[in-house]
Amino acid sequence: MSGIYVYSDNFGLSAALLSLAAQSGEEVCAITLDQDQADELVNYGADRLLVLKGDSPRPESYAKVIAELLKKENAELFLVGSTARGRELAAKTAGYLDCGMVSDAASLVFEVGKIVTTRLMYGGSVVQTEIINSLTVVTVPVGKFEAAKNESKKGVISSLEVKADQRVNIIETSPIKKEGIDLAAADKVVCIGMGLDKPEDIQIAQDLAQVLGAEIGCTRGIAEERHWLPVQSYIGISGANVKPSLYISMGVSGQVQHVVGIRDSRIIAAVDSNDKAPIFKAADYGIVGDLYEIIPLLTEALRNA
Amino acid sequence: MAKIIACYKWVADEADLRINADMSVDLSKAKGKISDYDKNAIEAAVQVAKGTGDTAVTLTFGSGKAKQSLKDALSRGPAEGFWINSGSAEKADGAASSKVLAAAIKEMGDYKLILCAEGASDTFARQVGPGIAARLDIPCVSSATGFEVNGNTVTVSRKLEDCVEVVAADLPVVVCVLPEINQPPIPGLKAVLDAGKKPTRELRLEDLGLSETDLAAKTELQGFEAYVMNRKNVILSGDSAADKVKELVANLKKEGII
Ligand SMILES: Cc1cc2nc3c(=O)[nH]c(=O)nc-3n(C[C@H](O)[C@H](O)[C@H](O)COP(=O)(O)OP(=O)(O)OC[C@H]3O[C@@H](n4cnc5c(N)ncnc54)[C@H](O)[C@@H]3O)c2cc1C
DSSP, X not given: OXXXXXXXXXXHHHHHHHHHHHTTOSOEEEEESSHHHHHHHTTSSOSEEEEEEOSOSOGGGGHHHHHHHHHHTTOSEEEEEOSHHHHHHHHHHHHHHTOEEEOSOSEEEEETTEEEEEEEEGGGTEEEEEEEOSOEEEEEOTTSSOOOOOTTOOOEEEEEEOOOOOSEEEEEEEEOOOOSOOGGGOSEEEEEOTTOOSGGXXXXXXXXXXXXXXXXXXXXXXXXXXXXXXXXXXXXXXXXXXXXXXXXXXXXXXXXXXXXXXXXXXXEEEXXXXXXXXXXXXXXXXXXXXXXXXXXXXXXXXHHO | OOEEEEEEOEEEOGGGOEEOTTSBEEOTTOOXXXXXXXXXXXXXXXXXXXXXXXXXXXXXXXXXXXXXXXXXXXXXXXXXXXXEEOGGGGGOOHHHHHHHHHHHHHHHOOEEEEEEESSOTTTOOOOHHHHHHHHHTOOEEEEXXXXXXETTEEEEEEEOSSEEEEEEEESSEEEEEOGGGOOOOOOOHHHHHHHTTSOEEEEOGGGGTOXXXXXXXXXXXXXXXXOOOOOOOEXXXXXXXXXXXXXXXXXXXXXXXX
């Protein structure tokens, strides 16, 4: 068994997965559906880049083709970027191969003769560690691994004519208008929770965000129930993942489904009136107090700092 | 009348999960529940069957504990509940679950639509819907926020990272729904009482031509432990609010944040 295959419909994720795969010392092959992407990916550590030339624009429709390819090539690992399309493609490929699959790996380490992965379960409370020693499909979310350019190594590009699954066809696509900001890229995040009483009170958070140069995020209820902020603003297992240098919350209790999305923050600070709120267990610095008193004082202190 | 099959998983309620001092996880006291997102799949099946005149049914792969789920599932509107009863469900990975469910669906026959949630609330691995489709070699449409059946096709809206996509797929098809597709109502008393009278069918692995060895885990499980959050956990203890704030600012400075 040899060879690691990599696919993502997200360019940055493809590059990151190629750099990860290159650490294995195995032969690495990038699969793409278009020549341009292959041209751009040549310097990210792949030995080979295989352009699948088929008759569908949908990556998901190539699962069977890719499964057959992996089998023929005796592949040992198929790394797929965890996007909506990537996850479906990955799970179908694993289904066709009747092989194992690790979804949304939080870590992946190449050891001698085996691969060790971890992933989160039960909303982020539990870490499951698995050892892979036969062909397995692994999906990896955005932002876990960095892409590293390797100018000295240039992959060889080839192409393959294939037949896609024609049973699902796109009728139309319309871009989602991104309201607000890209929280995942924010260097500082001020997060509001249901402890805020009225929509006007968001101003308190905005003032703090302004002195910090932070973006505003929230918990699910603020976006999904109260509709005070767009859904892109909520952080957690079903929302955004953030990894700022500072995350500071007000009126956020810190349930695990939310905390999962802030774990990669460098420093977590929390203001909550309940000294037993779980957010304090997840925080580096906590202030037990009324956010309506504390936050304006904090904004003022930072302004003068 | 064809079957519209909603698959669901009977899971341990994460709210009852206990962490032991050695960071091991104790699920022995956890109550079971139908995985939250699967309620959306069941509701979607019931709604679409009303429109097409087909029969909504549920399907679950679970151990003996899952027996109690049948009444709950049927109180949500489907006409019949199917249950593959096997202890191996407790350890089943995505490959095993989709293999068993696909085999059961074949055995049930005459299906046109299979509805799954994107993922279960315990593992959230998001493998089973597409895995069933691959094993039945039928199309799959995931991330669905809405769909409509017309004759032999289904038209599905999907929410992807940067766009909304509408696709048409040939039936039979597996559709994996996102929670925003609907708001499953809480079943009323009458629905709960009626559920007890609805037919259920228990299947065994042998009925599906499968054995425990077909369901062996594909990866080797090495650890299953509580996530450890390594944080400073400093509660700023100044006398007044102003003092606490001052301490926080000093700490943020020390950390090089400001
Ligand atoms: C399957 C599932 C998925 C979920 N996914 C997500 C997710 O992705 N993201 C997410 O955020 N949630 C998610 N949730 C919801 C999550 O479990 C919590 O319910 C939610 O995060 C709580 O939001 P909150 O902290 O804003 O509100 P609450 O839990 O209501 O907390 C409010 C806090 O405000 C404090 N407070 C009140 N008044 C004041 C005051 N004047 N000053 C200071 N503090 C005050 C209270 O002490 C309390 O701690 C999910 C739940 C489920 C079941």
